[in-house]
Structure formats: C-alpha cells, structure tokens
Amino acid sequence: MRYSPFKIFIYFVITLLVLLGTTLLTTSKTLDNGKVQEGFFIGDFHIKYPTFESFISDPSYDRSHIKSLDSIVSNIETLVKEVDQEKPESIATPIIPDFRKIDTSKVQRISYPDNRLAFIDRIRKNLQSDHCRIIHYGDSQLEGDRISGYLRNRFQGLYGGSGPGFIPIVQVYDQISANVTHSDNWTRHAYFDPTQKKFPHKKYGAYSSLSRFTEAYETIDSVLVESLETKNATITIGIPTKSHLLARTFTKIGLHYGNALVPATINIYNDDELILSDELIADGDYHKFSLNLTTTPSNLRIEIESKISPDFYGLTLDGNSGISLDNVAMRGSSGTIFAGTDANNFHEMYQQLQPKLLIFQYGGNSVPYLKDSLGVKEYASYLKNHINWVKRKSNNADVIFIGPSDMTTTDAGQMKTYPLLPYLNEVLEETCKENGFAFWSMYDAMGGKNSMQHWVDQGLAATDYTHFSPSGTKIISELFFMAMYLDLNTKK
Known part of the structure; x- marks a missing residue:
C-alpha cells in the first residue's frame, strides 16, 4: 500500500482530533492537599489525562503583583552591593542604613503579638546592650552562613560587635564566615540527621550537633581505659578572607564541650608558639573552655589529647x-x-550562651509532605511546642519566626505554589501570635503565590524552586533586616 503525503496528513489530523476529543470525556477532582488530578477514575485506579478546559487554557498566570516588587528589588540589589563594599574604619562606628531609594511601603513588615510595642522595645534594648547573642536556627536555607551572615554584618555594623559566632568543628558545607579546619580523625554527629544513630545520652548541646575524635563507648571502665592509646586531634583557626570584614575580628574564643569522662589535655598555639596549656574538666557535664585574647589570632592551633x-x-x-x-x-x-535532646545539657549551655533573641526559620521541609489542613495544624502545634521548649531554657529570650519561602510543584502540568503552603503560612502566623512570638512572612516578602517562578527567572533563586541563589539570599536577608530596622526606629 502506498501512503501519499495527503493520506499521512489526514491520518495525523484524525489522530489529533481523537486525542482532543478524549479530553471531553475526562474529569478532575481536588485532593485533600489541594492538588488537582485529571483523567479517568475507576475506583482507586487512575489514568492521567488532561481535561478539555485545562488543555486549552493559558498556562501562564498573572505576575503583576509579583513584578510590582521588581523596582524595590532592583534598588535593594544596589544597596546590597554598597553593603558588601563597606569598609568601616572602626567597628565602634555605627553604619546607618540608607533607605532613601527604597519604597519602604512595599516592604513586608513583621507581625507581632498583642504586646507589639513592648516586644520591639525589649529587642531594641537587648541589641543596644553590652553584649547580645542571637541564635538563628533553620533548615538548609541557612547552610554556609547564608542569610545569617548578612544579618550578622548588618546588626554588627549598626550596634557593634564582631566575629562569626558559632562554628562547628566538623563542617559539612562550605563556610565562608570562618576559616576552621581540623585533623582527619574528627567525626560529626547531628541529632537532626535521620541517617545517623543517636547517642543514648541525647546530649547534643544548644546547637544540636557534636564532634568527636575517637570512638564513643556505651560503658567505660578502668580495664577499657588501660587498653586504649592516647589520641591526638587538632583544630586550626585562621582569619577568613571571603567573609564580611566584621566577621574577621574575634578575640573571645569559646570551645564548648561535655561528656568528658577521662583526662584530656589541651594545648593552644598561635603561630606555633605555645600560649596556653590546661586540662579539660572530666566530670561528664557541659563546660566552656575560654580563651580571651587582645587581638585576633593569625593562626591558632588547638591540640587535644x-x-x-x-x-x-x-x-x-x-x-x-x-x-x-x-x-x-x-x-x-x-x-x-x-x-x-537532653533538657539539662541544653539548659546548661544556654545559661552560658545567654541568648537574648532566638530566630527560627522552618517549614520548607514539611511543605511537600502536608496532606491536608489537619496536617498543617498538627505540624504548627508540634513546632510551637519545640520553640517553647527552647525558649524555656533561656532567660526569657524573645522569638522571631521566619516562615517558609514560596515553593513550587508540578500541578496538572504547570509549576504552581504547593497548595497548602499559603494556609501553612497563615496558621504559622496565628500560632506565633497566640504564643507571644513575632512572625515574618518570607512567602509574602517574595510576592506571595507563584512568586518562586519569578525569582528563578530573575536569577534570584535556584532551579530547584526552593533555595535562593547567592544574590537572592542577600536580597531576602536585606528585606528581613529592613523590616526589623523600620520597627526598631519607630515609636508607634
């Protein structure tokens, strides 16, 4: 049989008409998590196929409410570059933000509990005090000192202070705010890492992770100790070259440890010159080994045996x-x-650290797994309990919660915001208000629903549609700092 071009054309036309006609027979239903399924449903059996309406509809969505932020983002990009180039002659000289080119009316503001003015006044006084420690907890959005590093530089430039703060001994991601290296025999153990077996003592400290340089033993007696060789481990602290200038100056060094059950010696060298030799306290409790210097060490080496x-x-x-x-x-x-984790161990470390402000930034890792509104409320309730648990270990530190960013998923062939994310954002804000926490909506600061696609298109977010790019990280950080600064400098 011969196939002429005309017959082939007719065949394709008929095939396409049949496929199009099939869309008239399909149905759709909305799942509990807000997603829409289209196709043929026979009991629990589902064949995916588009409906006629979704097939002929315009897949694009209105971005006017998101694009309206482009002007402020453009000006913030300029501001961020100026911040990166700042070279203060003295860390005692406050760096006053210049927002004259920013339309601050478009800045997403912080939502406070009923005692708004008292809440802001406490934060203001703490930031202006002789020493104010802020602990910023979060998920992978914070890795590599992202967001935290920018905020630290902003706050230190305005209120004084220097140094990068907490640095884990074993780092699993690039850390530009500090230059800390270690000998090869160190291992990292994180309570929040589901792939690792947890230590029965559950003493992971205020930062929920620890590092070791020997095997951990469940029981220790004199016979075991006699059979073991002494191990040596080192930690080297240099001056970072890629961090903000203020982070490169530090004179108070704290080595936080616990669960020391046998003698351990510590020797500290700077430029290979021994400056301190001591022993760690081997009583099993939490302790801080402090080293106070007059100038930033150029090449500090800590040896522990x-x-x-x-x-x-x-x-x-x-x-x-x-x-x-x-x-x-x-x-x-x-x-x-x-x-x-162990409550007493956590509390002891908090009494040493004395944090005055706690910032929590979570929610993104739960978004893909939320099935319905009940799951959203349960998650918010669990989260609230854990934040209150941490707050009780402090001396009544204030809490600011940063909600998740916009995140997109494939829904009926289109990239859309996870259906339950806006509701999660609302529930988190209400939960914070009921528990005396402040809340900042990162989701709304980005532009709200379906804004992640726009941030990706502008090069401000990664193509995983979850994390910010380096430039986007600075912009979202500046938006949060700006919201805090505007509140701290208003009396109403």
Whole structure:
C-alpha cells in the first residue's frame, strides 16, 4: 500500500482530533492537599489525562503583583552591593542604613503579638546592650552562613560587635564566615540527621550537633581505659578572607564541650608558639573552655589529647562586646527535634550562651509532605511546642519566626505554589501570635503565590524552586533586616 503525503496528513489530523476529543470525556477532582488530578477514575485506579478546559487554557498566570516588587528589588540589589563594599574604619562606628531609594511601603513588615510595642522595645534594648547573642536556627536555607551572615554584618555594623559566632568543628558545607579546619580523625554527629544513630545520652548541646575524635563507648571502665592509646586531634583557626570584614575580628574564643569522662589535655598555639596549656574538666557535664585574647589570632592551633574524646559542641568566635549571631543550619529539619535532646545539657549551655533573641526559620521541609489542613495544624502545634521548649531554657529570650519561602510543584502540568503552603503560612502566623512570638512572612516578602517562578527567572533563586541563589539570599536577608530596622526606629 502506498501512503501519499495527503493520506499521512489526514491520518495525523484524525489522530489529533481523537486525542482532543478524549479530553471531553475526562474529569478532575481536588485532593485533600489541594492538588488537582485529571483523567479517568475507576475506583482507586487512575489514568492521567488532561481535561478539555485545562488543555486549552493559558498556562501562564498573572505576575503583576509579583513584578510590582521588581523596582524595590532592583534598588535593594544596589544597596546590597554598597553593603558588601563597606569598609568601616572602626567597628565602634555605627553604619546607618540608607533607605532613601527604597519604597519602604512595599516592604513586608513583621507581625507581632498583642504586646507589639513592648516586644520591639525589649529587642531594641537587648541589641543596644553590652553584649547580645542571637541564635538563628533553620533548615538548609541557612547552610554556609547564608542569610545569617548578612544579618550578622548588618546588626554588627549598626550596634557593634564582631566575629562569626558559632562554628562547628566538623563542617559539612562550605563556610565562608570562618576559616576552621581540623585533623582527619574528627567525626560529626547531628541529632537532626535521620541517617545517623543517636547517642543514648541525647546530649547534643544548644546547637544540636557534636564532634568527636575517637570512638564513643556505651560503658567505660578502668580495664577499657588501660587498653586504649592516647589520641591526638587538632583544630586550626585562621582569619577568613571571603567573609564580611566584621566577621574577621574575634578575640573571645569559646570551645564548648561535655561528656568528658577521662583526662584530656589541651594545648593552644598561635603561630606555633605555645600560649596556653590546661586540662579539660572530666566530670561528664557541659563546660566552656575560654580563651580571651587582645587581638585576633593569625593562626591558632588547638591540640587535644585523650584516650576517649569528649563531645565537642563547637566553637564560638566573638568580639569583646556588641552583637554575636550564631548560624545553626539543620539540613532536612522541620524544627521539631529540640525537645528530644537532653533538657539539662541544653539548659546548661544556654545559661552560658545567654541568648537574648532566638530566630527560627522552618517549614520548607514539611511543605511537600502536608496532606491536608489537619496536617498543617498538627505540624504548627508540634513546632510551637519545640520553640517553647527552647525558649524555656533561656532567660526569657524573645522569638522571631521566619516562615517558609514560596515553593513550587508540578500541578496538572504547570509549576504552581504547593497548595497548602499559603494556609501553612497563615496558621504559622496565628500560632506565633497566640504564643507571644513575632512572625515574618518570607512567602509574602517574595510576592506571595507563584512568586518562586519569578525569582528563578530573575536569577534570584535556584532551579530547584526552593533555595535562593547567592544574590537572592542577600536580597531576602536585606528585606528581613529592613523590616526589623523600620520597627526598631519607630515609636508607634
């Protein structure tokens, strides 16, 4: 049989008409999580196929409400470049933000509980105090000191202070705010890492992770100790070259540890010159080994010797006064792990750290798994319990919660905001208000529904439609700082 071009054309036309006609027979239904399924449904059996309406509809959506932010984002990009180039002659000289080119009416403001003015006044007084530690907990959006590093530089430039704050001994991601390296025998153990077996003692400290340089033993007796060789481990602290200038100056070094059960010696060198030799306290409790210097060390080496390693919760590298801001990034965490750790150990470390402001930034890791509105409320309730647990370990530190960014998923062939994300944002804000926390909507600051696609198109977010790009990170950080600054400098 011969196939002429005309017959082939007719065949394709008929095929396309049949496929189009089939769309008239399909139906759609909305799932509990807000997503729409289209196709043929036979009991629990589902064949995906578009409906006629979705097939002929325009897949684009109105971005006018998002694009209206482009002007402010453009001006913030210029401001961010100016911040990066700042070279203050003295860390005691306040760097006053210049928002004259910014339309601050478009800035997403912070939502406060009923005692708004008192809440803001407490934060203002704490930031202006001799020393104010801020701990910024969050998920992978914070990795590499992202967001935290920019905020730290802004607050230290305005209220004084220096140093990068908390640095884990073993780092699993690039860290530009500090230059900390270690010998190869160190291992990292994070309570929030589901792939790791948890230590029965659950003593992971205020930063929910620890590092060791020997095996951990469930039981320790004299026979075991006698059979072991003494191990040596080192930590080297240099001056970072890529961080903000204020982070490169630190004179107060804290080595936080606990669970030391056998003798351990510590020797500290700067430029290979021994400057301190001591022993760690081997009583099993939490302790901070402090080193106070007159100038930033150029090349500090910490050597520790013991047959069984204590648990080391990390380093704090701070200035003599002003703002210290700790970045605590928990990849994969939804913020519901704190109350599972040892309460006394956490409390003891908090009494040493004395944080005055706690910033929590979670929700993104839960969004893809929320099935319905009940799941949203349950998650918000769990999260609230864990935040209150942490707050009770402090001396009544104030809490600001940063909600999740916009995140998109494929829905009926289109990239759309996860259906339950806007509702989660609303529930989190209401939960914060009921529990005396402040709340900042990162979702709304980006532009709200379907804004992530626009940020990706502008190069401000990664193509995973979840994380910000380096430039986008600075912009979202400046938006949050701007919201805080505007509140701290208003009396009403």
